[in-house]
Amino acid sequence: MDHAAVLELFDRDMREGAQPDGPGAVVERAGGVVRQAGSEQGWNGVLWSRLSGLAEADVDAVITEQVRYFAGLGRDFEWKLYGHDRPADLGRRLRAAGFTPEPEETLMIAECGELSLDAEPPEGIELRPVTDRAGVDLMVDVHEHAFGTDSSRLRHQLLAQLDADPDTVVAVVALAGDMPVSSARMELTPGARFAGLWGGGTVPAWRGRGIYRALVAHRARIAAARGYRYLQVDASDQSRPILDRLGFAALTTTTPYVYAPR
Template sequence: MDHAEVLAQFDRDMREGARPDGPGAVVEHAEGVVRQIGSEQGWNGVLWSQLSGLAEADVDAVITDQVRYFTGLGREFEWKLYGHDRPADLGGRLRGAGFTPEPEETLMIAECGELRLDAEPPEGIELRPVTDRAGVDLMVDVHEQAFGTDSSQLRHQLLAQLDADPDTVVAVVALAGDVPVSSARMELTPGAGFAGLWGGGTVPTWRGRGIYRALVAHRARIAADRGYRYLQVDASDQSRPILGRLGFVPLTTTTPYVYAPR
């Protein structure tokens, strides 16, 4: 894999050429940025920026414009900053404008044909596709236990996707008997070269048994069957070693900078 070439393609496909991530969302090309406007429960934010070469005052003006725009909509929003974005001090400028950085993650990419896809769930674990409201309830239950966060936004997004265009999302829950213990999803953007792995999480008492690895392999096989060349994931420090053993490589970092209207 040519890391620089793949990263440039990722920027073109998934950021500069981003498509809406669900029903009702709109992607706009504004001055210097590409942004998504979703519902109050959906994802709102800046996906890509082209600020290199601008004067410092002009960079700050673009940031101010986005704050004014989303604040006018009454939306909390995220500026998704990548390690190779320019100018190099953009993160500091976002903090100065009132954004709060969340934990840094690593953008990891794998070529489907190069992955080790033989990982199977451990004995007693069933992987079940999520196709209806009952499955979404199971998935949300796992997500809240695994990450300790409210998952109402995830519930809204999944139900909307499954209702409007189920071919754009693959969701799966791992069950130990009738008990949901792990879950994950995959976003499939039509026309893009990358399928995105999101939300993989296991409840604390079931970690370290290979379930997360099996969920990655399961989704990767589906992506390959549907003709996607690459998989991408924003990896936490916890998942990065597992993904590395499967064949993913780190290309850059990504940090969500969040702005909440006062």
Template sequence: MDHSAVLALFDRDMRESARPDAPGSRVERVGRVVRLVGADKGWSGVLWSDLDEASADAAIAEQVRFFSRLGGEFEWKLYGHDRPVDLGQRLRAAGFTAEPEETLMIAELSDLALDAEPPEGVRLLPVTDRAGVDLVADVHERAFGIDGTRLRHQLLAQLTGDSDTVVAVVALAGDVPVSAARMELLPGARFAGLWGGGTVEEWRGRGIYRALVAHRARVAADRGYRYVQVDASSQSRPILARLGFQALTTTTPYVYQP
């Protein structure tokens, strides 16, 4: 993989030319910033920027004013190659809080090992309705220790809107949900996004996460996507590397609470 070329394509395809991720959300370009405004408690934030030392502080202040008027928190999604080089420091100075850094990992689907299956006694269930969404949110809360309300709203809106733009799956041990994940498939994009892969603690290390990645990647390949991308934690990065993903840059969520 030509890392520089693929990263430049990702920036153009998924950030600068971003598309709404759910019914009612909208993407806006304001000066040298591209932002997504979520609908009904959905995720909102800055996806891309083309700033320098002279323009960064004013652009940050403008986004703070805009999203504060809307009344909810928002995220500035900062990548390791974004400019200016001190953009993270400027965000912190403006009142943002940095969350743990992740690694942007990308794979060309033709290069991936997609034969991973769940362990014995575990089955994968496609999510198509509210009951399935509740299972995904339950796993999310148990695996990550955070509230799943926003995920419930977003995933249900996606499934009841244009269901072709999202694939969600839950892993069941018997009837107990033990792992879950989703994938976003935006029309016209070349990258399918893998999100929210999490396994409850007592079921980790058994190959379930790997099976969920392979399952979603097979769906993406069948639908004609060329690449899959993940914002990988330190725990998932080694698994993804063994499957064939490559690290291209870092990404850090900077969150602002009005």
């Protein structure tokens, strides 16, 4: 895989050419940025920017305009900054404007045809598709226990997607008997070449048994069957070694810069 060419393709397909990630969301291209305005419970933020070559004052003016725009909507929002974005000091400028960086992750990409997709769940684990409210409840329960965060936004997003356009999301929960122990989802953007793997998490007592690996392989098989060429993951330090072994390549970093009006 030509890393530079694939990263350029990812920027073009999934950032500059971004599509709304769910019902009610709108993607706008204005003032050198591509941004999404969603509902209060949806994702709001800047996906891509073309700021290289601008004077410093002009870069700061673009940042200020995004703050003004989302404040006008009454929304917290995220500027999704990638390691190759320019100018090189954009992160510093975002912090100076009042943004708070969250933990850095690694953008990892693999070609579906190059992956080892034979990983099966360990004995006693069933992978169950999430297709209704009961399944979403199971998935949200795992997410909250695995990550220790409130998952009301995830619940809202999944229910809306399953109701409006179920072909754009694949969600799955891993069960040990009746107990949900791991879950994950995959976002499928119509016409794109990349399928996005998101939210893979396992409750602490069940980690290290190969469930996460099986969930990646399960979603990868579905993506390949639906004609997607690449898989994309924003990988944490915990998931990156597993993805390395499966055949994913690290192409750059990504850091969410969050702005919450005071």
